[in-house]
Amino acid sequence: MLKINNLNVFYGGIHALKGINIDVEEGKIISLIGANGAGKTTTLGTIMGLVKPSEGTIYYEGEPIINRRTKDIVKKGIVLAPEGRRIFPNLTVEENLILGAYVRENKEAIKKDMQWVYSLFPRLKERMWQKGGTMSGGEQQMLAVGRALMTKPKILMLDEPSLGLAPLIVKDIFEIIKQIHKEGVTILLIEQNAKAALQIADYGYVLETGKVVLEGKGMELLNNEEVQKAYLGEAQ
């Protein structure tokens, strides 16, 4: 569905991505794990057209999407819920969700998806008139995911959805990710919380300083000795 080939990105003078290959199959959950600075966020930014690669290709449903405008990529059905949530703090929950559907025209379908998002996150419905910035971190993360779903994505990319959240809320968020996946959305997940990310993943990639150093089925990676040492800690 989404095929990344030999992707190279330079940030200033830094070679941030050094020939990355990633394959996102339709209907799967794919996880990218790795430490800070490994290139995870850069990878997603490049897919969204925010970062221009110096080399390599990205194909989505057989069509190259490099050098396309972000707006067109969103229209095609790829969306990113960015790191740090980045909801619009000065807009109400409802307005945040309406903006998620900015590129869409069909009002009926938008309304239906709004109900769908509210059913996934009843919390958001309770707070629909509240300003986004006044909510807790967990609620803001729900809003960020809900807002992304309002674009009606085929691929939902999540950048560190568990960042800064209490363990119980992280569990909720991962439950919801699974549910969204069940409803037919392909998921590309970036996480530092490697254990949680690999547990729900069909397939995973381990990134290190701009390179894919390991890949495999989620469970295989989870049981891989090197991954355990490097990302899951001794205590796991």
Added chain:
Amino acid sequence: MMSFQTFMQHLVNGISLGSLYALIAIGYTMVYGILRLINFAHGDIFMLGTYFAFYAMTSFMLPWWAAFVIAIVLTCVFGMIIERTAYRPLRNSPKISVMISAIGVSFLIENLAIVLFGGRPKAFPIPPLFGNIINIGGVRIANIVFIIPVITIISLAILLYIINKTKIGMAMRAVSKDYQASMLMGIDVNHVISVTFGIGSVLAAIGGIMWAMRYPQLMPLMGIMPGLKCFIAAVVGGIGNIKGAVIGGFILGLSEILIVAFLPELSGYRDAFAFVFLILILLFMPGGLMGENIKEKV
């Protein structure tokens, strides 16, 4: 002690001037809110609005309402062209470059206006509907003085509707907080910025045309002083905040008229009050009356 009639006359004049300042100040504050840029050319856009209306009426002999509509549309387009040619190419440059570009655009428009329109003042033909003088309880005032606040309120209501209720308004608020997150939602940030300049320029044109009917002398440099004062009004109110710009505009307009009315010996300093205000606000309330805490220097 001045008579009640005289006081009312000054008060009405003050409200009228305040309305004009408010309309123009909104343009500064909207552009600042979204681009963090002081659009120094805004006063000149205001000036262009008056000249467009002047030429539409005198050279093209259009009826006043058609002339006003055309002037507003042309000014709107002009504002968007300025954004596209002078600011958009610098979107990823340091802010100081954009600011210098803004000052350059301002000088360019002023000097082009001198060349094209001539440096000599032109008399704005005031349609009788606006120019007629009415007498209310001994207060003699031109219609336009009453019309200005009414038009201002209508314009504000439409503006607030656009910003709070429409999709493009929501997008404007979103872009003003977070460019990248807006892009990720598929919002065309350049388009939103363009619309912002268009709206600001429309308000400047409305303000300019009404200004010309109140002070019917057109000059290529006529935008400088109102531009500066309205910028100050926006800062006084808290730059980036639309309600603040309106309040700042009214405070400046009213106090300018009333201070001169009560202390006629100060009338030579009329233009200086705004700057005294600016200094006081910057000293004691740097964020402005309704501003957010400003964390960055511009």
